[in-house]
Amino acid sequence: MEYKEAKDRFIGTWGSLGTLWGINKAMAQIQALLFISTKPLCMEDIMEELKISRGNTSMNLRQLMDWGIVTKVLISGERKEFFSTEKDVQELARIIAKERSRREIKPVIKVLKEVSSIKDDGSEKTKELIKQTKALHNLTQDADAMINKLMDQKQNWLTKSVFKLLK
Amino acid sequence: MEYKEAKDRFIGTWGSLGTLWGINKAMAQIQALLFISTKPLCMEDIMEELKISRGNTSMNLRQLMDWGIVTKVLISGERKEFFSTEKDVQELARIIAKERSRREIKPVIKVLKEVSSIKDDGSEKTKELIKQTKALHNLTQDADAMINKLMDQKQNWLTKSVFKLLK
C-alpha cells in the first residue's frame, strides 16, 4: 500500500467512525487530514484535498475549534488563516472524552436522576421505574466519573497498572 | 412529576441518547419501554405505547434481538409473541460494550494497523502518517481492551478499587 492509498483509507475510516462518536463525516475527515499533515493547512488545502465546499469547510472547522481539537495558526507573511489539530493522541482522547461527557452524558445523568426521584405511589409499575432508572443512573454516573478520571491521567503507565488489576 | 411524565421523559431521553451510541431512536425507545415494564410486552403493546408502525416495531425488535439485548418470551395460553429486555444494568452494559467493540472498534483497529504498517519510503509525510496512525492504533487498542476487561467483571466492587487507584 502506497502513501496516497493509506492516507485515503485513514481519512475515510476516521470519517465514518466520526458518525459513531457523534460528529459528522466532514468534521472527522478534516480532523484526520490535519492529524497526519506535516504542516498547518489553509481552507483551500482542505477543500481541495477532501473535495468539499468552502461553506462546509468553514462550518466544520468552526465546530472543531469549538470542541477544542483544532486551532488557528498564524503563519508570518501569510494573510490567510491556517489550521492544525492536537497531535498528541492522549491529549486528543482527553479532550474528546471531556466534551462528550459535558455535552451528552451529563444531561442524561440529570434526567435519570430526576426520573428516579419521583414519588413512590406504591404501585408496582412506579416501583419498577424507580428501581430501573436508579440502577441506570448509578451505572452511568460511575462510568462517566471513571472515564473522566482515567483520561485525566497524563501518562500511559496508569493504564498498565489498571490492566494488571483486571487480569 | 407523576408516573406517566417520568416514563415519557425516560423513554424520550433514552431514545435520543440511542442515536449517539449508534442505534436508532425507535430501537432505543423500545428497549427503554421494556426496561421499565413489569412484564413482557407484545407487538401491539409496543406499537400503541410508542405510536410507531407494525413494520417499524418488527424490524427494530429484530435488531434488538440481534444485539442480544431483547429476547422472545413465550407466555402459555397466548398465541402471540412477547418480548422482554435484559433487566440487569451491569449485564446490559456488558452486552452493549461487547457488541460495539465487535462491530465498530475492531474494524477500525484493523484499518489503523494496516495503514500504520505501510512501507516507509523515507519521505516526511509518510513518516508522519505512520507515526500518527501508529499512536492512534495503540491508544484505540488499549482503550478497547480495557473496556472489555472492565465490563467482564461481574461485580461492581472492582470499579471501586479502580477508582481508588485513580485518586
Added chain:
DNA sequence: ATAAACTTTCAGTAATTATTGAAAGTTTAA
C-alpha cells in the same frame, strides 16, 4: 477610503436514514 483577500452565513438542495403500510409469509387450531 478603497479594494483585494479572505471568511462566514444561510436559504436552497441533495443525500441519507427512518418509517409506514400493505402484501407476502408463517404458524397454529380445528
Added chain:
DNA sequence: TTAAACTTTCAATAATTACTGAAAGTTTAT
C-alpha cells in the same frame, strides 16, 4: 386443508441531516 392470528418484508414516502454556492461580512494593505 383451511382460515384465522400473527409476523416479516420491502417499495414508497417522510423526516432528518449534510452540503453547496453565492451573497454578505470582515480584515488588511495601500
